[in-house]
Amino acid sequence: MIKILVGAGLLILILVIILVIRTMRYTRHHGEKNRLLPEDFDIEEAAERLSEAIRFETISTQSSGDFNDDAFIKMHHFLEKAFPNIHRILKKEIVNDYSLLYTWPGKNPALKPAMFTCHIDVVPVEPGTEEDWKHPPFEGTISDGYIWGRGAMDVQGGVLAIMEAVEHLLEVEYKPERTIYLGFGHDEEIDGDMGAYAIGKLLEKRGVELEFLLDEGTPIVHNVLPDLPSPVALVAVAEKGYLSLELSTSSEGGHSSVPQGLTSIAILSEAIHKLENNPIKGRVDGLVKKTMEAIGPQLPFIYRIVMANLWLFRGLVKRELDRMPATKAAMRTTIATTIFESGIKENVLPTQARAIVNFRIHPNDTVESVKKHVIKSIGDPRVEIRELHGSINPSPVSDVEQPAYRLLRKTIKKVFPEVVVAPTLMIGATDARHYSSLTNNIYRFIPLRADESDLDRVHGTNERLSKHNYHEMIFFYTQLIRRAARSLEKHI
Ligand SMILES: [Zn+2]
Known part of the structure; x- marks a missing residue:
């Protein structure tokens, strides 16, 4: 038992030493000393x-x-x-x-x-x-x-x-x-x-x-x-890149008093629900990491411990960044359903439903990889997916x-x-x-x-x-x- 405790204690000590050394190396940059003064200018x-x-x-x-x-x-x-x-x-x-x-x-x-x-x-x-x-x-x-x-x-x-x-x-x-x-x-x-x-x-x-x-x-x-x-x-x-996809579906029409199976609205709603509940994964790497590396050394010591040791605290940092919409968007390709159209009259079953989903593509992804993600997430051949004009990687x-x-x-x-x-x-x-x-x-x-x-x-x-x-x-x-x-x- 004592042996285990000593072993665990040693491990914790080593971990603390690594954290402190990495944090100390993560020093503050000092500002440029000689600020330039504006030239004579009206x-x-x-x-x-x-x-x-x-x-x-x-x-x-x-x-x-x-x-x-x-x-x-x-x-x-x-x-x-x-x-x-x-x-x-x-x-x-x-x-x-x-x-x-x-x-x-x-x-x-x-x-x-x-x-x-x-x-x-x-x-x-x-x-x-x-x-x-x-x-x-x-x-x-x-x-x-x-x-x-x-x-x-x-x-x-x-x-x-x-x-x-x-x-x-x-x-x-x-x-x-x-x-x-x-x-x-x-x-x-x-x-x-x-x-x-x-x-x-x-x-x-x-x-x-x-x-x-x-x-x-x-x-x-x-x-x-x-x-x-x-x-x-x-x-x-x-x-970021840009992509808009049109999702559409058609179903039997008829009178709302005798519905048969799922309507276009139900099929398309389900597809959008599946897509929005399967977001593209965000990562604390690449540019997000570079931004943090530049800002991190200026932060108070406790934050510097976290920033200097992303190998240990990556999950924590990601959770924190996910809490703010701007940093959440900086880590991943965003998905936003911006248009949903269907139905013409309260007692008529709609034959068509159409939605536009807008994506802002993170440098980790491409137009093609996002389209694949959408097809896989929806997984429903009744939903037709069409790329709109203006997409860019x-x-x-x-x-x-x-x-x-x-x-x-x-x-x-x-x-x-x-x-x-x-x-x-x-x-x-x-x-x-x-x-x-x-x-x-x-x-x-x-x-x-x-x-x-x-x-x-x-x-x-x-x-x-x-x-x-x-x-x-x-x-x-x-x-x-x-x-x-x-x-x-x-x-x-
Ligand atoms: Zn501008």
């Missing part, structure tokens, strides 16, 4: 320019009949007037009438170009919410230290910040060694098929291979975890060991020394997927500071950007372009 004038850009109602709507081409053309003219050096020195091309591609030729053709992208369209204001806005959504009011309006965050603020950065560099006669492209699509909010897709194809046809591409994407989030004091700059290095996961990622990480730390930089998975879709043939190094990040309430403003009410943050954004792009425009290896 932020008041820049804020005025952003305010003016917000006044153009470059709205993307699902129905092409509502497209306001005049707003896009006026926006182009405004950019010409507001950024004279860019329009004098860079080559400008208009793609599919409304998207913009600028080329800033570098001095050294041996270096692959870098590309910065955003989009000039915005989402509409939801009818009925206009009165809830503190300042009208398309007036670009500057008040209380903020620039207010639709697009301030998503993403006129991003487009204009990049333009301000380049204009500023041209003013100080900066010449890049590497060619820099700026690409601004005009239909990102409705899938980017005419804008970013066409820009991507145009560059592909010209044989362009990029060193890296930075699109808008995840922001710098504040106060997301109660025990994490530092803001986190999330850099999305992959994005998840993007490849960009390598965080590449010089381009290190450059991005380091530049973020220089401009925002208090933040933790963490790679992540983009749960929604961006224009970046349309550029995937140009480079493996695609990053989705916008240096926008946002807490939870700010995130609600994106596509919501009272969208706004603080002048202070806008200044930081412009400075960040200035720094990144300066550093990216020369050989990466030499300067990192």
Whole structure:
């Protein structure tokens, strides 16, 4: 008995030693010491320019009949007037009438170009919410230290910040060694098929291979975890794929007073019930693990024990992540039934039933593997399954060991020394997927500071950007372009 107790005690001791050693090795990263200070720059004038850009109602709507081409053309003219050096020195091309591609030729053709992208369209204001806005959504009011309006965050603020950065560099006669492209699509909010897709194809046809591409994407989030004091700059290095399946079934019709067997509604309901009760398994690995590895060292000791010892606590971590919808979605392919249609009259048995199920595909899965999962889960030949137009596999996961990622990480730390930089998975879709043939190094990040309430403003009410943050954004792009425009290896 004593022998067993001593043996168990020894085992526990060894386990504790392993846990402590692994936790100690899991040390905090220290912030960059020398924070860069913004160069001489008139932020008041820049804020005025952003305010003016917000006044153009470059709205993307699902129905092409509502497209306001005049707003896009006026926006182009405004950019010409507001950024004279860019329009004098860079080559400008208009793609599919409304998207913009600028080329800033570098001095050294041996270096692959870098590309910065955003989009000039915005989402509409939801009818009925206009009165809830503190300042009208398309007036670009500057008040209380903020620039207010639709697009301030998503993403006129991003487009204009990049333009301000380049204009500023041209003013100080900066010449890049590497060619820099700026690409601004005009239909990102409705899938980017005419804008970013066409820009991507145009560059592909010209044989362009990029060193890296930075699109808008995840922001710098504040106060997301109660025990994490530092803001986190999330850099999305992959994005989920997309699939919609139509499930349908037919059965005998007739009068509801003489039902025979199961109706279409019953058959289809059962199929959906089976599917939703058989979710695709989520895993604490790959990108989820990388995100945790970046954030973990900043957490209090007790959390670090868990994070540093995933081999032991993986199940616990998974359970915790499953409790929040956003982290739950980050770990797996999600399944959501979004449409269910059947029946025309209360006393008529329906002959048809139809449902649409939408999937956001995790990089661990593919369109094909998800379809197989659906067929197997439902296992009912009476249910017909049809893939709808628009499916896309998840993007490849960009390598965080590449010089381009290190450059991005380091530049973020220089401009925002208090933040933790963490790679992540983009749960929604961006224009970046349309550029995937140009480079493996695609990053989705916008240096926008946002807490939870700010995130609600994106596509919501009272969208706004603080002048202070806008200044930081412009400075960040200035720094990144300066550093990216020369050989990466030499300067990192
Ligand atoms: Zn956007």
